[in-house]
Amino acid sequence: MKSNDLKEVALNQFALHGYQGASLSSIANEVGIKKQSIYAHFKSKEDLFISTYNDSLVNELYFIKQYMLENSSSSLKEVLYTFLNEYLGRYEKSHNMNFFMRTSFFPPVQFEQQIKKGTNEFVDELESLYFSLFEDKKDDLKPGINPEFAALSFLTILDGLLVELLYGFPERLQKRLTSSWEVYWQGVTK
Amino acid sequence: MKSNDLKEVALNQFALHGYQGASLSSIANEVGIKKQSIYAHFKSKEDLFISTYNDSLVNELYFIKQYMLENSSSSLKEVLYTFLNEYLGRYEKSHNMNFFMRTSFFPPVQFEQQIKKGTNEFVDELESLYFSLFEDKKDDLKPGINPEFAALSFLTILDGLLVELLYGFPERLQKRLTSSWEVYWQGVTK
DNA sequence: GTCTATAGAATGATAGAC
DNA sequence: GTCTATCATTCTATAGAC
Numbered sequence: 241m242k243s244n245d246l247k248e249v250a251l252n253q254f255a256l257h258g259y260q261g262a263s264l265s266s267i268a269n270e271v272g273i274k275k276q277s278i279y280a281h282f283k284s285k286e287d288l289f290i291s292t293y294n295d296s297l298v299n300e301l302y303f304i305k306q307y308m309l310e311n312s313s314s315s316l317k318e319v320l321y322t323f324l325n326e327y328l329g330r331y332e333k334s335h336n337m338n339f340f341m342r343t344s345f346f347p348p349v350q351f352e353q354q355i356k357k358g359t360n361e362f363v364d365e366l367e368s369l370y371f372s373l374f375e376d377k378k379d380d381l382k383p384g385i386n387p388e389f390a391a392l393s394f395l396t397i398l399d400g401l402l403v404e405l406l407y408g409f410p411e412r413l414q415k416r417l418t419s420s421w422e423v424y425w426q427g428v429t430k
Numbered sequence: 431m432k433s434n435d436l437k438e439v440a441l442n443q444f445a446l447h448g449y450q451g452a453s454l455s456s457i458a459n460e461v462g463i464k465k466q467s468i469y470a471h472f473k474s475k476e477d478l479f480i481s482t483y484n485d486s487l488v489n490e491l492y493f494i495k496q497y498m499l500e501n502s503s504s505s506l507k508e509v510l511y512t513f514l515n516e517y518l519g520r521y522e523k524s525h526n527m528n529f530f531m532r533t534s535f536f537p538p539v540q541f542e543q544q545i546k547k548g549t550n551e552f553v554d555e556l557e558s559l560y561f562s563l564f565e566d567k568k569d570d571l572k573p574g575i576n577p578e579f580a581a582l583s584f585l586t587i588l589d590g591l592l593v594e595l596l597y598g599f600p601e602r603l604q605k606r607l608t609s610s611w612e613v614y615w616q617g618v619t620k
Numbered sequence: 621g622t623c624t625a626t627a628g629a630a631t632g633a634t635a636g637a638c
Numbered sequence: 639g640t641c642t643a644t645c646a647t648t649c650t651a652t653a654g655a656c
Contacts, residue, residue, distance in 0.1 A: 260451040277640050345596045346532050359597055389609035396610040400590030406535045407549055419579035420586040426572060427617025467622050
């Protein structure tokens, strides 16, 4: 299926150069066809972009849900800390995270509504996944800390580490991961 | 000085549409001149962009240093919590933060080196400012938490909240601020 | 320092042959 | 589904008059 090749290449190009910075000719080039042939698969650049975005959203959610399923038997500490490492490690392996972040953080104006809706669904899903994780183990939490606090502050740290990932200084990211985790775990557990 | 008008408008346009998405004609239009007149002030679009970026970097650092100076007599808790609120509140008041984040997170490829250098200097400065803040008050910290841990995990939370700022859901941002702060403070102090 | 005129390249998109 | 040919538009940038 050529549309999948196109979407894969488009994801990379959009991740590297943004929506406006990536041209159909460079995408077509990388796939090995002429740019006009793209229109046999997608009716416009906007159509290609939004298809790519929808895929990337499904992809992000799939990874996270899959991780939760596969590690449901581990301890709370293990689930959380390993997740941070695995999710951050995922960044190097594909452009999906980079594209998804770029698009969610700075959506091209003409897609703003649509993408904001996607972001909202994504974050909602994420929050409720983590909320129920902490709800199951709420006996481990400090008296003043309820499951919602524990979940939301964990996700805030995750977002903060993603920013460090974008900056691209691995040593600094590592230090931030270590310190944030230490402070978080001390703040959350008895 | 017209160059300042140009840089101000350019900042807004680059913040809204990115480097490639903002055109010289739309910038000139908003300033009230023809696009060709821009070349009397800047030798290229790249020149205008990098000038704008340098200004934005100075601006971000200035705000943070100024805040630190003005609040050096407050308690640690007060300094930190008020900073979170003031810095986040700043987002609505100018496009400087948005532009600076967009550019630092996703620099146009041709400026990558230059911007990475700027980002590095900015974060270094920020970290050492906060490091010495905690160094001064390290008696308030938990035994296992040193000033570096306290500083880096605070800055990670700040970055995480900036992401939420970009998403643009104020109620969610507020919840994250409350929970993150609560967990952080419990994790860091005796 | 601003303007008009213009160059030259690239962009997204359509029509129609094969 | 891919190609060639082509269009209209936009883009950055330069030259030169005022």
